[in-house]
Amino acid sequence: MDYSRIKEKLEKYDQLQLLRFYEELSEEEKEILLTEIDNIDFDLINGEEFIATDGDITPIEVMTLNEIAKSEEEFRSYGIEAIQNHKVAAVLLAGGQGTRLGIDGPKGALNVGLTKELYIFQCLVQNLMKVKEEAGTWLPLLIMTSDKNDKETRDFFEAHDYFGYNREYVNFFVQEMAPATDRNGKVYLEEKGHISLSPNGNGGWFVSMQKAGLLEKVKAMGVEWINIFAVDNVLQQIADPVFVGATLKSGQPIGAKVIRKAAPEEKVGVLCLKNGHPSIVEYYDLTEDMMVEKADNGELAYNFGVILNYLFKVKDLETIANQQLPLHIVNKKVPYIDDDGNYVKPEEPNGHKYENLVLDMIEMMSGCLGYEVVREKEFAPIKNMHGVDSLDSAREMLSNNGVEL
Numbered sequence: 001m002d003y004s005r006i007k008e009k010l011e012k013y014d015q016l017q018l019l020r021f022y023e024e025l026s027e028e029e030k031e032i033l034l035t036e037i038d039n040i041d042f043d044l045i046n047g048e049e050f051i052a053t054d055g056d057i058t059p060i061e062v063m064t065l066n067e068i069a070k071s072e073e074e075f076r077s078y079g080i081e082a083i084q085n086h087k088v089a090a091v092l093l094a095g096g097q098g099t100r101l102g103i104d105g106p107k108g109a110l111n112v113g114l115t116k117e118l119y120i121f122q123c124l125v126q127n128l129m130k131v132k133e134e135a136g137t138w139l140p141l142l143i144m145t146s147d148k149n150d151k152e153t154r155d156f157f158e159a160h161d162y163f164g165y166n167r168e169y170v171n172f173f174v175q176e177m178a179p180a181t182d183r184n185g186k187v188y189l190e191e192k193g194h195i196s197l198s199p200n201g202n203g204g205w206f207v208s209m210q211k212a213g214l215l216e217k218v219k220a221m222g223v224e225w226i227n228i229f230a231v232d233n234v235l236q237q238i239a240d241p242v243f244v245g246a247t248l249k250s251g252q253p254i255g256a257k258v259i260r261k262a263a264p265e266e267k268v269g270v271l272c273l274k275n276g277h278p279s280i281v282e283y284y285d286l287t288e289d290m291m292v293e294k295a296d297n298g299e300l301a302y303n304f305g306v307i308l309n310y311l312f313k314v315k316d317l318e319t320i321a322n323q324q325l326p327l328h329i330v331n332k333k334v335p336y337i338d339d340d341g342n343y344v345k346p347e348e349p350n351g352h353k354y355e356n357l358v359l360d361m362i363e364m365m366s367g368c369l370g371y372e373v374v375r376e377k378e379f380a381p382i383k384n385m386h387g388v389d390s391l392d393s394a395r396e397m398l399s400n401n402g403v404e405l
């Protein structure tokens, strides 16, 4: 690797700090560091940050629990038939680092059991297994990891015999990474000879899956719909036949599971329309008037929050695959090597990660079926150890749902 070319690149982007410890490295380490720097796309971190534009935000119709109940059996049999015809695959988004939880290793390997072992991955697989039992067909389960947890995730599934799932239907793929920086946009070193890289957000899942050859693989099996879901919701219902049936029957390119807001000011991303397209508006982008605005039926007009469980039509995903997703700059805890060469593991967010988010894919679609689910039965995210959306609250919800811990 040509040192002077790399140095020039760093000078151009004002990132020379990356060579601070260069002289201390062995020849081999020097080569690795230069290659890593060569691969950095500094334009990405200098890119324009996504700022929610004003757009014309209006409420979206959501299929409520009552409406679902009226057609439940019809939706269920339609969904089951689609699953039996191998039209549905599930994609588990497990590439995140779970920095708020602060554990090492894959989040899905967290044991939520109290008297026995019950891992997050296990809860998810067991939920999918219920659908397999009902349909009598295995569904492809694709698991997105990142370089940070890929091997551990695969080993974990292997060590637990895939929690009883048919391993022939399980595939892993690795998402892409982006450099992590301090708050001034300076890329951190994670070791003296390694730059700090972190997963580039959950929005890259479709492209990474395509690059791994898995899209072609599942399409060849007949897959036309993909249910993506977050790793940390232990009550997550995956490829839920009623949801599948309702979405397919609706003629929309996506279905989004939503929960009714607990209060107008609840901090959830709200499903709505923006300039006529489905969109998720963050709670801080809803004006106070909108927060309390009422619909004709007397309920809140912006009343439904998303839970990161979407059913996408593959054809429509393919048409947006080449479009650039907006860049989100997120405040996170980023371990780094300080000026004196010490490794620092911060307790509080100290830096920026650069992410594309799946919610931006929603806005690229022509329509969306919002599909209401019961929060107490389907939404127990584990973001923190204690408090709101935590291991503690998820344990309580699991046991309220009759899961033995």
Ligand code: UTP
Binding pocket: 093, 094, 095, 096, 097, 098, 099, 100, 101, 107, 144, 175, 199, 200, 201, 202, 229, 230, 231, 232, 308, 332, 383
């Ligand atoms: P979160 O936004 O909660 O991020 O991810 P996180 O990395 O898990 O946790 P924090 O914010 O650092 O505490 C929502 C879902 O998206 C996945 C996560 O694994 C989770 O299922 N995700 C997130 C990815 O697959 N890749 C990413 O780069 C980021």
